[in-house]
Amino acid sequence: CGVYAIYGNADAAKHTALGLHALQHRGQEASGIVSFDGEQFNAHRDNGQVGDIFAKPRVMDRLKGHAAIGHNRYSTEGDTVLRNVQPLFADLEFGGFALAHNGNLTNARKLRRELVHRGSLFQSTTDTEVVIHLMATAPANTVIERLIHALRQIEGAYSFVAMTSDQIIGVRDPLGVRPLVLGKLGDSYILASETCALDIVGADFIRDVGAGEVVVIDDNGLRSLRPFPPCQQRFCIFEHIYFARPDSIVEGTSVYEARKRIGAELARESHVDADMVVPVPDSGVPAALGYANQANIPFELGIIRNHYVGRTFIEPSDSIRHLGVKLKHNANRAYLRGKRVVLVDDSIVRGTTSAKIVNMVRQAGAAEVHMRIAAPPTRHPCFYGIDTPSEAELLASQYDVAGMAERIGCDSLAFVSFDGMYRAMGEPGRNAAEPQFCDACFTGDYPIRLVDQEDRENCR
Ligand code: 5GP
Ligand code: SF4
Ligand code: MG
Numbered sequence: 001c002g003v004y005a006i007y008g009n010a011d012a013a014k015h016t017a018l019g020l021h022a023l024q025h026r027g028q029e030a031s032g033i034v035s036f037d038g039e040q041f042n043a044h045r046d047n048g049q050v051g052d053i054f055a056k057p058r059v060m061d062r063l064k065g066h067a068a069i070g071h072n073r074y075s076t077e078g079d080t081v082l083r084n085v086q087p088l089f090a091d092l093e094f095g096g097f098a099l100a101h102n103g104n105l106t107n108a109r110k111l112r113r114e115l116v117h118r119g120s121l122f123q124s125t126t127d128t129e130v131v132i133h134l135m136a137t138a139p140a141n142t143v144i145e146r147l148i149h150a151l152r153q154i155e156g157a158y159s160f161v162a163m164t165s166d167q168i169i170g171v172r173d174p175l176g177v178r179p180l181v182l183g184k185l186g187d188s189y190i191l192a193s194e195t196c197a198l199d200i201v202g203a204d205f206i207r208d209v210g211a212g213e214v215v216v217i218d219d220n221g222l223r224s225l226r227p228f229p230p231c232q233q234r235f236c237i238f239e240h241i242y243f244a245r246p247d248s249i250v251e252g253t254s255v256y257e258a259r260k261r262i263g264a265e266l267a268r269e270s271h272v273d274a275d276m277v278v279p280v281p282d283s284g285v286p287a288a289l290g291y292a293n294q295a296n297i298p299f300e301l302g303i304i305r306n307h308y309v310g311r312t313f314i315e316p317s318d319s320i321r322h323l324g325v326k327l328k329h330n331a332n333r334a335y336l337r338g339k340r341v342v343l344v345d346d347s348i349v350r351g352t353t354s355a356k357i358v359n360m361v362r363q364a365g366a367a368e369v370h371m372r373i374a375a376p377p378t379r380h381p382c383f384y385g386i387d388t389p390s391e392a393e394l395l396a397s398q399y400d401v402a403g404m405a406e407r408i409g410c411d412s413l414a415f416v417s418f419d420g421m422y423r424a425m426g427e428p429g430r431n432a433a434e435p436q437f438c439d440a441c442f443t444g445d446y447p448i449r450l451v452d453q454e455d456r457e458n459c460r
Contacts, residue, residue: 263290
């Protein structure tokens with residue numbers, strides 16, 4: 001998901017709509033904005049994309065106020081229904097409270113059972129709502145004390161933005177798995193999932209919100225709180241590989257450059273003689289550039305993408321996913337005939353995209369098709385907010401690399417190594433004792449315990 005918040009700006013909701021538009025890639029299912037105008041909270045949430053939902057003047061005119069928060073939804077927990085669309089809003093003892101979440105709480109079901117047992121009435125099926133109920137029942141006085149009381153009970157990956165009648169708040173989980181950045185436009189503070197949402201309005205990037213940090217922004221400026229003991233950060237390495245926008249700078253690293261460097265590592269590790277390097281657009285482009293430069297093989301757009309189709313993977317139903325892949329890419333026939341092609345993509349999940357693309361490139365007359373993947377094999381599901389399918393549906397959990405190559409139909413297949421991936425991130429390699437990133441979908445080394453998951457397994 002994508003989150004955004006702004007404080008102290010006459011056009012707060014308009015800025016939020018622009019920020020959410022820049023963060024559209026983080027969720028295309030639904031969006032919402034809640035603003036505060038000095039007297040009341042105003043909210044609008046709907047299914048669909050930001051441009052459609054917030055382009056209407058009658059919608060924006062209602063979202064008055066000097067402060068606003070917003071959310072783009074991409075569902076990992078909770079059904080696709082309007083009552084699950086964030087920001088969530090509740091009237092608590094101290095007043096209104098709006099909350100938007102990127103990530104996934106790994107003990108939300110357990111907390112929810114306990115809260116329901118004590119009488120909490122849940123409005124939605126999102127994991128995020130437990131935070132509101134934990135705050136509502138907290139034995140504390142101030143909003144921030146209530147929030148910290150809730151934070152001490154939840155587990156998982158979270159970047160939150162929240163708003164009350166006189167402040168906005170940003171929070172990152174103790175390991176800093178999901179991103180959150182701080183920016184400034186004139187006197188207005190901004191919180192956003194990625195820096196591309198600052199660039200869109202010309203705001204200055206100030207810094208990343210730290211792992212385990214709570215920032216509170218009000219008329220007195222910015223305060224930083226550290227309610228957790230410090231620990232080694234475990235930022236999601238998949239943000240660099242696929243999820244974040246290539247023009248964003250996350251955790252001090254340009255996503256575009258990191259992807260190019262992975263491509264270069266891949267070329268060093270698994271070179272193959274070929275006539276051209278072809279990216280699977282758009283997500284494979286930076287890695288393919290890095291590969292082509294390193295291998296000194298021409299980079300060509302051998303596959304053309306139709307931009308009027310959303311990200312196929314995000315569409316929830318299987319039939320659409322399969323249809324979407326065909327709608328999305330076409331071979332550039334004139335270029336591929338008789339050529340030895342290196343196809344570069346960022347990752348293989350189910351393998352359906354890859355199989356179709358390899359077939360398409362062969363049909364267009366390529367002599368050889370070598371697939372190079374700018375990530376290690378995706379063998380495990382993500383429980384921290386990225387919508388990977390179950391383990392059984394992950395191609396790499398069912399087959400070894402040779403088996404995968406056979407299923408996909410390519411002449412050779414190679415993935416970047418763990419150390420190659422870490423070198424591309426500016427590290428000497430993967431520190432097995434204390435990994436520098438979360439890489440659980442590749443390694444199965446989950447840095448945050450999976451309470452709900454373990455409960456489920458114990459029930460079987
Ligand atoms: P596959 O070949 O496994 O069917 O699909 C791989 C493609 O899906 C890659 O091109 C990659 O860009 C995209 N992809 C990989 N992981 C994710 C993800 O978590 N979410 C979305 N939306 N797309 C993904
Ligand atoms: Fe990111 Fe993978 Fe960790 Fe999920 S499991 S947070 S996708 S690195
Ligand atoms: Mg892709």
